[in-house]
Amino acid sequence: MVSAPPDLSVVLGPLTLSNPVLTASGTCGYGEELLPYFDLSRIGGIVTKSLSVLPREGNPPQRLAETPAGMLNSIGLQNVGVDAFITDKLPLLAKSGTAVIPSIFGATTEEFAELAARLDGPPGVAALELNVSCPNTSRGGVEFGVDPESTRRVTEAVRRRTKLPVIVKLSPNVTDITLIAQAALDGGADILSLVNTVFGMKIDVEKRRVVLASGSGGLSGPAIRPIAVHLTNRLAQAVRAPIIGIGGIGCAEDALEFILAGASAVQVGTATFVDPCATPKTVDGLAAYCRRHEVAAIRDLIGGIRRNRGGTGRAPG
């Protein structure tokens, strides 16, 4: 007898996905770069490159550097702007059969709110992800996402202007991520995603110069996965909201670490640069894992980590 295929669908508050694997913002443009490689309906969703009110050219080169088990970037939020996204990119994406989640960022709370309003209306948008790892010019350039009050205000401003599910993407570059998460939930966030990149720097010792033109950048890839799994687990214990795990995921086993730690879905980022099919392969791998372990539905694994005796989550050392 052939058993029924595992149910990979997941429900994250107001957002239902056909499976729990999405692309991460900034690692596949607006989705069209992936079209030659696979049918987008195979994956749970696409999170677009972060969009601003006006188009941006981003930082000057060099903007990327390889590091052990990771990558540093300082792209500087280059994007086509929200209007070009709505007219040129969204119509094709909306027909792709996957959940389309624009990522948005602004220099002020008002810009975030304006972006939310513009994207609430055009057909085909499933949710919004707020990239709060960007400078708040009204508060001296401090990132929205490192300050609970800025995070709450920006989320609240977006919440007022849209009925779409709101995901707030958290930065790992904070002392206590649970405080920022709670502020986002207080502001009306439905879902939390984590993590954005970890601050990093690379130096060319022969030239005695920093490698990235901007000096420091954001570290991504397998190097940050244990940090992201730890923070996912910490957050899952601290809040009740659905969580999307991000950081160094390139295959089903990586994704399962996050799911067992408490994430309801995951995003694949840097791995797509190595293998453009990393996201659908992760979906297939999850189905295979469920079959192998006789798990009927992937949601049964969310937060299913088995604690070792003595594994109290205390500080190491």
Ligand SMILES: Cc1cc2nc3c(=O)[nH]c(=O)nc-3n(C[C@H](O)[C@H](O)[C@H](O)COP(=O)(O)O)c2cc1C
């Ligand atoms: C080249 C590059 C560009 C990125 N651009 C964005 C962006 O525009 N907005 C955003 O929220 N995150 C951006 N990110 C962060 C990723 O979405 C993701 O949070 C991070 O890379 C960790 O996941 P990974 O290790 O799977 O890449 C970018 C990452 C990379 C590598």
